[in-house]
Amino acid sequence: MNTILILENVSCAGCVKKIETCISKIPDIEHAEVNFPQRKLYIQGSVNSELVISELNNIGYRARLSQNEAEDRIKQKASDSAQYRQRLIHSAVALSLGIPMMLAGFFMDEMSVQTTNDQILWGIIGALTLAIMYFSGRHFFSGAITALRNGSSTMDTLIAIGTGSAWLFSMLIVLFPQLFPESARHIYFEATVMIIGLVNLGLAMELRARSRTSDAVERLLDLQPKTARVIRNGKEQDIPLELVNIGDQIRIRPGEQIPVDARVLEGQSYIDESMLTGEPLPVNKTSGDTISGGTLNKSGSLLVVAERVGSETALSRIIEMIKQAQNSKPEIARLADKISSIFVPVVILISIATATLWYFFGPEPKVAYMLITATTVLIIACPCALGLATPMSVMVGVGKAAEHGILIRNAQALQTASAINTIVLDKTGTITEGAPTLTDIISVHSPDDRLLALAASLEQLSEHPLGEAVVKAAQEKNLELHSVEQFNAITGRGVSGKISTQNILLGNHALMHEQNINTQAVSDAVKRLTQTAHTPIFIAIDGQLEGVLAVTDPIRHDSASAIKRLQKAGIKVIMLTGDNQLTAAAIAKQVGVDEFIAEVMPADKASKVKELQQQGAIVAMAGDGINDAPALAQADVGFAIGNGTDIAIESADMVLIRNSLHSVADAIELSKAALKNIRQNLFGAFIYNSLGIPIAAGILFPFTGILLSPIIAGGAMAFSSATVVANANRLRLFKPSA
Numbered sequence: 096m097n098t099i100l101i102l103e104n105v106s107c108a109g110c111v112k113k114i115e116t117c118i119s120k121i122p123d124i125e126h127a128e129v130n131f132p133q134r135k136l137y138i139q140g141s142v143n144s145e146l147v148i149s150e151l152n153n154i155g156y157r158a159r160l161s162q163n164e165a166e167d168r169i170k171q172k173a174s175d176s177a178q179y180r181q182r183l184i185h186s187a188v189a190l191s192l193g194i195p196m197m198l199a200g201f202f203m204d205e206m207s208v209q210t211t212n213d214q215i216l217w218g219i220i221g222a223l224t225l226a227i228m229y230f231s232g233r234h235f236f237s238g239a240i241t242a243l244r245n246g247s248s249t250m251d252t253l254i255a256i257g258t259g260s261a262w263l264f265s266m267l268i269v270l271f272p273q274l275f276p277e278s279a280r281h282i283y284f285e286a287t288v289m290i291i292g293l294v295n296l297g298l299a300m301e302l303r304a305r306s307r308t309s310d311a312v313e314r315l316l317d318l319q320p321k322t323a324r325v326i327r328n329g330k331e332q333d334i335p336l337e338l339v340n341i342g343d344q345i346r347i348r349p350g351e352q353i354p355v356d357a358r359v360l361e362g363q364s365y366i367d368e369s370m371l372t373g374e375p376l377p378v379n380k381t382s383g384d385t386i387s388g389g390t391l392n393k394s395g396s397l398l399v400v401a402e403r404v405g406s407e408t409a410l411s412r413i414i415e416m417i418k419q420a421q422n423s424k425p426e427i428a429r430l431a432d433k434i435s436s437i438f439v440p441v442v443i444l445i446s447i448a449t450a451t452l453w454y455f456f457g458p459e460p461k462v463a464y465m466l467i468t469a470t471t472v473l474i475i476a477c478p479c480a481l482g483l484a485t486p487m488s489v490m491v492g493v494g495k496a497a498e499h500g501i502l503i504r505n506a507q508a509l510q511t512a513s514a515i516n517t518i519v520l521d522k523t524g525t526i527t528e529g530a531p532t533l534t535d536i537i538s539v540h541s542p543d544d545r546l547l548a549l550a551a552s553l554e555q556l557s558e559h560p561l562g563e564a565v566v567k568a569a570q571e572k573n574l575e576l577h578s579v580e581q582f583n584a585i586t587g588r589g590v591s592g593k594i595s596t597q598n599i600l601l602g603n604h605a606l607m608h609e610q611n612i613n614t615q616a617v618s619d620a621v622k623r624l625t626q627t628a629h630t631p632i633f634i635a636i637d638g639q640l641e642g643v644l645a646v647t648d649p650i651r652h653d654s655a656s657a658i659k660r661l662q663k664a665g666i667k668v669i670m671l672t673g674d675n676q677l678t679a680a681a682i683a684k685q686v687g688v689d690e691f692i693a694e695v696m697p698a699d700k701a702s703k704v705k706e707l708q709q710q711g712a713i714v715a716m717a718g719d720g721i722n723d724a725p726a727l728a729q730a731d732v733g734f735a736i737g738n739g740t741d742i743a744i745e746s747a748d749m750v751l752i753r754n755s756l757h758s759v760a761d762a763i764e765l766s767k768a769a770l771k772n773i774r775q776n777l778f779g780a781f782i783y784n785s786l787g788i789p790i791a792a793g794i795l796f797p798f799t800g801i802l803l804s805p806i807i808a809g810g811a812m813a814f815s816s817a818t819v820v821a822n823a824n825r826l827r828l829f830k831p832s833a
């Protein structure tokens with residue numbers, strides 16, 4: 096069970112850790128995670144949401160339950176744009192007083208209080224500043240007070256202390272100038288309003304940029320039409336999508352979006368599936384084919400029957416998966432969260448230490464220097480950029496991946512995929528198309544057709560793709576199949592069974608060898624076939640070899656080029672297959688893998704992956720997900736090459752909707768780009784704070800006389816968050832290399 100709460104007043108990344116810790120302590124809650132960019136709290140476990148909300152209230156946050164997705168989105172949008180406008184107005188008002196004051200400071204020689212006239216003038220300006228602090232900066236102060244009541248501190252605390260102390264100090268000078276030496280009577284009202292103005296401007300810019308990042312999910316949500324034309328009681332009528340049931344017959348006209356997952360009953364048309372698969376070419380669909388909700392009917396008119404509706408459709412599940420991934424955090428984010436959570440109290444201590452140092456070692460006027468440095472430290476140390484760095488890139492990266500038909504299950508997969516150095520590829524269905532066909536029948540005694548009929552009789556009970564190829568060939572020849580008794584599937588070997596009185600054995604060379612069946616008679620033919628990438632299926636009746644069927648599975652046309660791309664990225668490519676050595680070698684050579692391992696039993700695929708991991712490799716595994724599940728799960732990153740839009744592949748970390756190995760290369764490239772983006776963001780944010788603090792504290796002053804002004808610190812903080820968001824948005828320009 097997942098519960099989503101919308102957080103109404105988280106202002107700062109420092110809050111994230113605090114909320115998560117507080118909520119995780121509630122019994123029965125398995126996991127709580129805050130998505131800072133989305134301002135949402137995701138909770139797993141059985142949740143009493145009222146309890147959670149009241150706990151949140153206790154630590155100073157307002158929250159409400161998210162109920163209806165569409166409504167939430169509209170509300171969120173409205174509140175975001177209202178907040179954006181408000182922040183802009185706050186900023187404009189503060190800057191319109193702050194900028195003239197700052198300019199005046201440049202051009203007039205001294206903004207200080209020496210005469211009674213000065214006192215009156217600055218008194219008025221001080222009152223005006225207070226009014227602006229109330230109008231534009233009230234939210235910082237109320238946030239700081241709430242935090243204080245809970246014995247904690249946030250970004251608001253830093254801004255409130257910084258701007259508040261600048262104002263108080265200036266007001267003291269205005270009221271009692273005689274308390275201060277003449278040189279120390281400088282006024283800092285302009286710093287107060289400028290900081291409030293700039294921070295508000297930064298928040299506004301961040302809101303703007305943030306609203307652009309959730310595009311991917313919205314784009315997919317918009318693919319769902321609102322209504323469907325259903326045929327009920329012989330009449331066609333448009334009904335709301337939510338009322339469509341499984342089994343309903345639906346008419347789809349040219350140019351329409353498909354409403355639900357369905358099977359075609361009548362008609363023929365080309366369907367554009369690019370929105371789900373990233374595959375640009377429209378696909379031909381006729382009766383019996385399945386189509387997915389959200390795809391676009393290009394040309395013909397179709398009559399279809401609904402097979403999956405509501406949250407069960409491929410589209411809904413894709414959306415759900417993207418959302419979950421966007422809300423998850425990679426390992427790399429944990430450190431940043433931890434740092435931001437202890438940052439604020441540490442910064443306050445640094446600021447006090449700075450003031451103390453200036454008091455003992457600084458030049459006159461000591462009070463003025465103490466105030467500037469302590470305030471600047473408080474403002475510049477705000478960790479807001481740090482907390483945004485990872486979640487922003489994850490959101491954009493996961494969304495971008497979806498556009499290319501790559502569904503990422505969680506953000507950690509993104510991080511791991513960027514670091515893999517070995518990839519294991521399954522052969523059948525991954526490098527090859529997974530649709531084998533029968534090409535040759537080599538018979539020792541009986542007629543070919545009799546052999547094929549016997550083989551197909553057994554294989555129709557098997558689920559193996561090789562078996563399907565045999566059955567299909569028999570059907571094409573309209574052969575009559577026999578009933579089979581004592582059917583037995585021998586994993587990684589073949590099948591056996593009894594037809595009337597004959598014991599039939601069907602399978603690979605290993606199986607024949609184990610049963611002491613001599614295959615000498617066909618060995619030349621088998622050699623020729625395997626060297627040309629055919630898989631031989633031996634058939635024996637009552638312990639005697641009867642012949643061989645040869646099956647071949649075409650290599651996907653783009654497998655070789657995709658493998659080259661992976662190798663170019665420095666990744667070792669290993670093919671893993673249950674097929675025999677010679678066939679595997681022929682295919683390995685054609686596609687150019689670095690290494691191949693043949694005759695691996697299905698159950699051993701996972702331990703092969705483990706072996707590679709023990710040798711120190713970071714291993715990805717790509718498979719079609721049917722019998723590769725344990726290996727996919729064992730790998731550091733499992734790629735399931737989905738079949739069309741079937742994404743019911745639980746063991747994979749990434750599901751590739753497009754049927755191409757290029758998707759694997761795309762996914763790895765994107766992961767690298769995303770991780771690079773995260774690192775840039777983290778580096779930027781860390782550097783900004785860690786260089787900013789000593790400079791603000793005045794470390795350069797003894798040598799160069801340089802001291803940061805608190806106004807610059809305010810501007811830098813505002814723009815650092817905005818830069819992080821803008822940099823994350825750059826990921827939207829990502830294009831795979833081929």
Ligand SMILES: Nc1ncnc2c1ncn2[C@@H]1O[C@H](COP(=O)(O)OP(=O)(O)OP(=O)(O)O)[C@@H](O)[C@H]1O
Nearest residue numbers: 522523557559562587588589602603672673674697
């Ligand atoms: N139903 C079957 N009919 C005939 N041969 C079979 C059957 N099942 C398995 N075999 C034989 O056993 C071998 C190993 O099967 P397995 O399913 O492990 O691998 P595979 O599907 O051939 O290859 P991959 O590992 O790439 O999927 C097959 O290559 C085939 O020779």
Ligand SMILES: [Cu+]
Nearest residue numbers: 250477478479
């Ligand atoms: Cu901040």
Ligand SMILES: [Mg+2]
Nearest residue numbers: 523560673722
């Ligand atoms: Mg297989």
